[in-house]
């Protein structure tokens with residue numbers, strides 16, 4: 290007996306938080322927190338200066354606060370030791386993605402100026418070996434989430450030219466032009482930390498001819514305390530404590 294998407298996702302409202310409304314404390318690119326005197330957060334600062342950034346928009350579903358429940362879920366669906374625990378998290382996170390995209394994918398599309406996304410793909414792992422052995426995100430978007438399943442293509446592969454640095458590498462991935470050329474692509478990732486993986490993925494998609502790339506990470510990773518500064522935690526605590534499935538980060542309905 291299968292759970293409905295609503296049943297499987299409802300409990301997440303207790304610990305997910307909607308992206309903060311735009312303002313002087315919020316990064317206009319990735320929705321994490323920033324100092325008011327900066328235009329972007331620390332991670333996005335260099336991405337926006339680089340000519341190689343290629344996500345046309347980034348719209349995380351929620352925050353993944355380091356060490357808290359959503360972080361546990363997003364790590365657990367891949368890394369939990371017990372298969373039934375991984376599966377439990379995978380079922381739940383799939384339902385979160387499905388429910389969110391059903392409501393808000395049209396908003397993301399209109400925010401980048403397209404009717405729809407004919408292709409959906411996922412950000413690969415850094416290396417070929419890791420990408421082949423870790424198929425959980427592909428299974429989520431390409432098999433389990435019926436909202437995306439039919440449009441899913443495994444369009445991206447690691448090149449194995451990554452040096453493993455946590456920096457943007459334009460040749461980290463390559464994309465199959467047959468999958469994406471001339472099409473708008475919805476790019477899904479589980480967690481956005483610095484954005485360098487998703488940006489490299491978007492770069493490869495554009496090189497292969499994708500017309501638009503919109504990235505929807507499930508969680509925007511954020512630390513409550515950075516170098517003894519707890520302003521992120523304070524800003525998080527100002528957000529409504531219960532997730533609103535109808536609230537839209539990119540526009541009114």
Ligand SMILES: [Zn+2]
Nearest residue numbers: 316319330333
């Ligand atoms: Zn940012």
Ligand SMILES: [Zn+2]
Nearest residue numbers: 392393396537
């Ligand atoms: Zn919306």
